Amino acid sequence: MNDEIHKLLLVGDNPFQGISHLSQEQARTRGEVDVSPADRAADIVVASIKNGANGFSFSVSDLTLSILRSLRERKSLDAISLYAMVPYAFEYVRVATQTGTPGLVKRFAKQVVLTGNLRAILEGLWSAARQDPEGFVNVYLSYELSRIKSAAGKQAKLTSVLLNEVIVDMALALNFDWLFKSLIDFLSKRGITPGFNTRNFPYLVSKFNEWEINIEEALIVTPFNKVGFQMNPSREKCEEALKNLAKPNLLAISVLAAGYLKPSEAADYITGLENLKGIIVGVSNEQQASATFALFKERLRI
Amino acid sequence: MPKRRIRIGVVGLGKMGLLHSSLLNTFQDVELVALCDRNALMTRVCRSIFSSTAVVVVNSVEKFNEFALDAVYITTPISSHFPIVKDLYAKKTVCNLFTEKTLASNSSQAEEMSEIAKKIGGITMVGYMKRFSVVFKKAKEFLVAGDLGEPVSFNAYAYSSDFLGLTKDSKSSVSRGGALKDIGCHIIDLAFWLFGDLKVTEVTSCDKIGDSEISASFTVTSPNEIAGRFDVSQRMLNYRMPEFGFSIECPRAKLDVNDDRLRLTLKDGSQKTLYRHDLHDNVPFWLGETEYHRENEEFINSIIDNRMCEPNFETALKVDRLIDQVKQRAATL
Numbered sequence: 001m002n003d004e005i006h007k008l009l010l011v012g013d014n015p016f017q018g019i020s021h022l023s024q025e026q027a028r029t030r031g032e033v034d035v036s037p038a039d040r041a042a043d044i045v046v047a048s049i050k051n052g053a054n055g056f057s058f059s060v061s062d063l064t065l066s067i068l069r070s071l072r073e074r075k076s077l078d079a080i081s082l083y084a085m086v087p088y089a090f091e092y093v094r095v096a097t098q099t100g101t102p103g104l105v106k107r108f109a110k111q112v113v114l115t116g117n118l119r120a121i122l123e124g125l126w127s128a129a130r131q132d133p134e135g136f137v138n139v140y141l142s143y144e145l146s147r148i149k150s151a152a153g154k155q156a157k158l159t160s161v162l163l164n165e166v167i168v169d170m171a172l173a174l175n176f177d178w179l180f181k182s183l184i185d186f187l188s189k190r191g192i193t194p195g196f197n198t199r200n201f202p203y204l205v206s207k208f209n210e211w212e213i214n215i216e217e218a219l220i221v222t223p224f225n226k227v228g229f230q231m232n233p234s235r236e237k238c239e240e241a242l243k244n245l246a247k248p249n250l251l252a253i254s255v256l257a258a259g260y261l262k263p264s265e266a267a268d269y270i271t272g273l274e275n276l277k278g279i280i281v282g283v284s285n286e287q288q289a290s291a292t293f294a295l296f297k298e299r300l301r302i
Numbered sequence: 303m304p305k306r307r308i309r310i311g312v313v314g315l316g317k318m319g320l321l322h323s324s325l326l327n328t329f330q331d332v333e334l335v336a337l338c339d340r341n342a343l344m345t346r347v348c349r350s351i352f353s354s355t356a357v358v359v360v361n362s363v364e365k366f367n368e369f370a371l372d373a374v375y376i377t378t379p380i381s382s383h384f385p386i387v388k389d390l391y392a393k394k395t396v397c398n399l400f401t402e403k404t405l406a407s408n409s410s411q412a413e414e415m416s417e418i419a420k421k422i423g424g425i426t427m428v429g430y431m432k433r434f435s436v437v438f439k440k441a442k443e444f445l446v447a448g449d450l451g452e453p454v455s456f457n458a459y460a461y462s463s464d465f466l467g468l469t470k471d472s473k474s475s476v477s478r479g480g481a482l483k484d485i486g487c488h489i490i491d492l493a494f495w496l497f498g499d500l501k502v503t504e505v506t507s508c509d510k511i512g513d514s515e516i517s518a519s520f521t522v523t524s525p526n527e528i529a530g531r532f533d534v535s536q537r538m539l540n541y542r543m544p545e546f547g548f549s550i551e552c553p554r555a556k557l558d559v560n561d562d563r564l565r566l567t568l569k570d571g572s573q574k575t576l577y578r579h580d581l582h583d584n585v586p587f588w589l590g591e592t593e594y595h596r597e598n599e600e601f602i603n604s605i606i607d608n609r610m611c612e613p614n615f616e617t618a619l620k621v622d623r624l625i626d627q628v629k630q631r632a633a634t635l
Binding site: 018090093105132133166169170173174175176177178200203227228229230231232233234235257258260 | 586
């Protein structure tokens with residue numbers, strides 16, 4: 001890894017949301033034994049920060065907003081940067097499962113109105129009248145930003161807003177270049193780094209080149225691990241695309257391949273990669289937080 | 303001369319319609335031509351978001367006749383599969399059809415669809431994508447290899463928390479066809495694929511909201527006397543995502559397989575576990591799960607090579623038949 005850059009070591013929220021990409025069985029067991037309500041999760045974030053994490057990456061959900069509130073009350077947000085992932089796809093898919101896609105659209109519109117964010121409401125109405133998709137993106141982002149600010153406070157350092165991989169990969173596949181361009185435009189104007197989470201990193205690089213989107217303006221989040229887990233089309237192609245980046249602006253996730261690898265094995269692989277900006281790692285308890293982040297802090301020389 | 307690409311239309315712009323449309327648009331041999339949804343709001347939204355692409359969004363399947371399509375994907379609610387398929391065949395819009403699971407609302411509709419498909423002679427497929435999961439494929443490999451001995455019995459489950467806490471007034475499950483059609487069909491299809499023909503022997507429980515079951519348990523048997531038990535529920539605690547699995551007893555080992563891993567326990571107690579990580583679970587383009595890419599690839603390659611595709615309408619008909627058997631027996635409980 002390049003030593004010149006300011007490296008990021010972020011604590012991720014997957015364990016708090018009950019997610020394990022190794023097995024759902026594991027996630028359920030973890031949930032039963034070690035349920036992580038907001039305060040408990042906030043303890044883990046604080047322990048991670050004490051041991052070297054310099055940021056918190058989270059999907060914007062009711063739970064993570066409560067974690068932000070808890071961190072704010074403890075004044076722990078002052079020391080860290082926030083990386084917010086939107087939308088929290090699980091919740092939206094669940095609503096779509098229960099009410100259908102039109103039901104999801106209606107529910108979202110209702111939520112925007114309930115925030116009382118007048119600007120977002122007016123922009124939403126204007127976009128609906130003009131059937132303007134970019135306007136809808138702006139309304140959505142305004143809505144999520146207002147939720148984050150309301151939980152974390154206006155002084156919190158919201159460094160980046162990252163688009164969830166399901167939306168990113170769908171938009172890549174359907175050639176919705178306008179979505180990426182409008183998100184970059186909207187966030188950059190507000191001093192927030194736009195970010196994109198993908199499971200198809202080489203495909204994203206190729207599309208951004210084709211659409212003349214400057215990848216250096218954005219933060220890319222994608223899996224990197226020794227066993228090639230969730231690295232599509234292959235580990236080799238992902239490594240090649242990483243090597244060819246002009247600037248280290250990639251955050252690796254799944255570095256532990258969802259618990260399949262030991263932290264030391266993961267660190268061996270990650271430290272051998274060129275061009276990484278940093279990594280995001282999820283931990284489920286304070287003990288794991290100290291051991292894991294201390295190790296990565298040392299190995300990444302933060 | 304450049305090779306002609308397979309021209310595709312997709313009916314239904316819910317999450318499955320958008321997922322298939324997205325994946326298909328990454329295939330070099332495919333041209334995503336037209337999308338259709340009857341819902342006025344969805345049509346308006348999609349026309350607007352697809353306006354910068356060459357994809358046309360229409361509000362009626364009849365309009366698909368204008369596009370000289372090679373294949374149509376049907377991703378609408380189950381109850382509409384039958385009329386849409388019949389209409390597409392009757393109007394000779396297309397002869398190659400992909401239908402999301404289940405094939406139809408009941409087995410008589412499914413039989414009619416299967417018969418028409420046979421007469422027309424195109425390629426058909428039903429979206430039982432779990433067959434394309436690396437872990438279930440590995441389980442099938444173990445069983446086919448025969449080293450474990452002929453299976454004696456199995457327990458199968460399909461669990462989700464999708465409707466946990468919903469009341470009797472909820473119409474959500476009804477719109478998705480009930481637990482058997484919504485999630486149970488996947489393990490039933492896998493069971494046919496793994497063990498061959500199956501017949502219902504007993505329905506031990508069936509809980510309903512309105513007319514739709516929210517959970518059901520039943521037993522089956524195969525011609526070579528494999529005894530099976532199915533447990534299906536959409537109101538299980540802590541199943542963030544739907545999960546499917548089997549525990550299979552064989553003379554020389556027990557095979558436990560679910561969406562994430564396969565565990566082989568030999569009679570001496572020794573175990574071997576294989577995760578997705580161990581099974582080369584990478585695809586050219588990932589969306590949702592890797593199995594969706596493989597499923598679409600199989601359908602498209604079957605059209606290109608003009609060969610039979612699995613699971614096709616005839617194969618999927620068996621799932622609808624078995625679900626009907628369960629429902630009939632459940633009615634007498």
